Amino acid sequence: MRVLGLDIGGANLKAVWIEVVKGNIVNCQTTVKYLPMWRGGKDRLPVALREVSDVLSQGELPDAVGVTMTAELSDVFESKREGVKYTLQCVHQIYNDIDPILVVDYNGEMGTIKVAQRDSLRYSSANWAATAKILSGIFADCLLIDVGSTTTDIIPILNHKIATEGRTDMDRLATGELVYTGALRSDIQSITHTLPVNGRETEVAAERFALSGDAHLILGNIMPEEYSTETADGRDTSRQRCFARLARTVCADPEMIGETGLTKMASYIYDKQVDKIYRRLMNVLSRLSITPREDLPVVTTGLGGLFLGRKAAYKS
Amino acid sequence: MRVLGLDIGGANLKAVWIEVVKGNIVNCQTTVKYLPMWRGGKDRLPVALREVSDVLSQGELPDAVGVTMTAELSDVFESKREGVKYTLQCVHQIYNDIDPILVVDYNGEMGTIKVAQRDSLRYSSANWAATAKILSGIFADCLLIDVGSTTTDIIPILNHKIATEGRTDMDRLATGELVYTGALRSDIQSITHTLPVNGRETEVAAERFALSGDAHLILGNIMPEEYSTETADGRDTSRQRCFARLARTVCADPEMIGETGLTKMASYIYDKQVDKIYRRLMNVLSRLSITPREDLPVVTTGLGGLFLGRKAAYKS
Known part of the structure; x- marks a missing residue:
């Protein structure tokens, strides 16, 4: 067949x-x-x-x-x-x-x-439900964290059944089971409204100047060939270009901040993104009588499964 | 001449x-x-x-x-x-x-x-400096709040001189003298990461599904002909379309929330935007020994000058 x-x-x-x-x-x-x-x-x-x-x-x-x-x-x-x-x-x-x-x-x-x-x-x-359905055949209880390029799905499976509270995307955004953050396509202002720049908390420009993929490439979380979405400025995925795009989120050129400063900005974005997933994960867990550390297997999948999903799960 | x-x-x-x-x-x-x-x-x-x-x-x-x-x-x-x-x-x-x-x-x-x-x-x-320079010839001391389609400039004039701390956009984002929020082009996630929807605090989708102009049109702050920027979906500026775009920011269709609910979401966005300008305004004022209510004339200008700039100034 x-x-x-x-x-x-x-x-x-x-x-x-x-x-x-x-x-x-x-x-x-x-x-x-x-x-x-x-x-x-x-x-x-x-x-x-x-x-x-x-x-x-x-x-x-x-x-x-x-x-x-x-x-x-x-x-x-x-x-x-x-x-x-x-x-x-x-x-x-x-x-x-x-x-x-x-x-x-x-x-x-x-x-x-x-x-x-x-x-x-x-x-x-309903694509999240397809993955969860398969997992529910393997595990009696588990937590699925699927971090894609754009979104993260947090799906508890209990007693071989999908135990999400929300079904539609709107409901899942409210319950925390759908987190609109991902490894490549999230723009920076969706992750944080301010960034640490040259010693000052600086507002992020409300334009699509850079994406989460720029931060993760700078930090070595992804390789250029894994940056499979269109970049914010349509230019290439080299480290140099990622630095330039990140600088633009605070209306700067790279030389105004320097590579060390820009790498710190990338780290801050990474932490904020993990924190965003962690907060939603805690919302989901607050409904359940178990925590992942104790007795619930956690399955992380998707491009950001290891560096975003797992990190958020370890925090919980 | x-x-x-x-x-x-x-x-x-x-x-x-x-x-x-x-x-x-x-x-x-x-x-x-x-x-x-x-x-x-x-x-x-x-x-x-x-x-x-x-x-x-x-x-x-x-x-x-x-x-x-x-x-x-x-x-x-x-x-x-x-x-x-x-x-x-x-x-x-x-x-x-x-x-x-x-x-x-x-x-x-x-x-x-x-x-x-x-x-x-x-x-x-340096366009903000052009307006400020002219005002500095008229007023000894004043505060200029210019709310455009995309950004807001907060510029103190003291003793007939431009008294900003920042000069470049990057510096002005850090001092609060440039606020990246405006009457038309700001996307919703740059204003707030969550919205009240059907009784629940719901995350905003990290996509450019709607703009501040949609909220302000729904609330009657602007007329369709003032919505002079391209809409997020390229469709027209009718109230119906604004409702549809706003619903999409939480992955919903309008019927899932209703016009009353969507209008409440628009109000929330409006308040958050005023609050964003207010917070930056307070940062700028914290450097100065005067407050606008007491003795400083406030000049608001730009498309959002009256409904965003003035409202933020009244709060201060």
Whole structure:
């Protein structure tokens, strides 16, 4: 059996190709295509779907397709409902011969495209539930911290069940189960409103001059090739450029602060970001009768899983 | 004498045409052209300079040109130095027959293009000094609060002199004399990291989903025609659209919160923005031996002067 899994995000289209023979996975390949919805990605989605599937399957058709998405949140769509419908229409159009095509809902259950079109909010931004569903089969109790490029999901699993309080993104932002901070795309003002600069607490300019990826590259948390999103100024991901972008967040050129000073700014951003995840994590834990240190396994995943997720978990 | 004044910003090119006869202003006209530097505005600057001057002067040449700028801060330039040089080159190219062409520095003094090219950081983002210089001729002591679309300048004038502590933007961000918040272009996360939504403190999504202009339009602080910047989603400035953009800042559609709830969110943003200006204002005042309520005239100007600047001043 050959399964194609699609995670259709607002900035990246991710796909996995899995071949299963007699219950064993004999082949598993993944690919990621940068496809920003707000910048023409919406119109290019059908072609891009065809491309990622061709890359992985080399022309073969899968026996089943699984879909999860966050693309519908992009403001190229007037509502999430419109976004879910459009995204699923594109999938249906490309894979119209495949049966089943299944979409993940916010309980980690799968529904047909028809059902998902009807009850679209249930299928909006449910990618976190897909990961959690799999983990809930492995662990009775655990805490999943998935730190992606843009967002962090904090998902408790208790008694083999997803034990989140929120289901929609709005609810999860309120409960702390969705933290809008990530390893690459977070702009600095979303992490902190001030930075320590040349001995003074200095306000951050309210412009998208730099991203969390700049701080993490400067600190060696990521390599230039892992900086897979567009930079804030469209320039390259060299250390020099990261310093320049970071300096601009306080309206400065690098020589006004120096590399040592800029590295301290990056450290401060890193700490604030860990702290942001930690505070939300404590909110989530405050509902539960257990703490991670004592008896709860913590699974960290995603690009920032180790340097952001684990660090926040150690604090708790 | 006919003077052309140019304020070359990062998003807007503003121009004024003043005719003076025997010391009296007999004609004064202004124009604004939306010209985002980061979106092709850099290359279109020479043509745009020609256009605004043609609109105002109807083909006549001015006797003098005055220039101030913030465009050099845009990240299309690798450094402020490069930005100042480029901007002045464009001015020189278009008005090469005019003498004098004078540029405002951070003391409110004027220098030639040649001097400004050499000592570029002194001429970077000095538009606040131009306004302050004029006020310093009218008032011995006063406090200028200029709330534009993107930023707020807080400038004390004491004994007919500009009494700011900072000169560069970086220094002014540290002293509180430059507040990176404005009536239209500030994104919500730069104003507050959480919003009250349906009874819960909810994190704001770290995306540019809505701007301060959306909140101020909902609250009636600005009219749709005053919303002169590009909206966050590129859609129109109707109240309906502002509600939709604001809902998206907490990953919601409008029906999940309702217009009453969304209006409360807008009020909260407004208060937080006033508070941000107030806190910086108090920093600036803490250096001075006077308070505005007692004996210091406060001059508020700019699009947000009345509903943001004055409100912050009344708190102090």
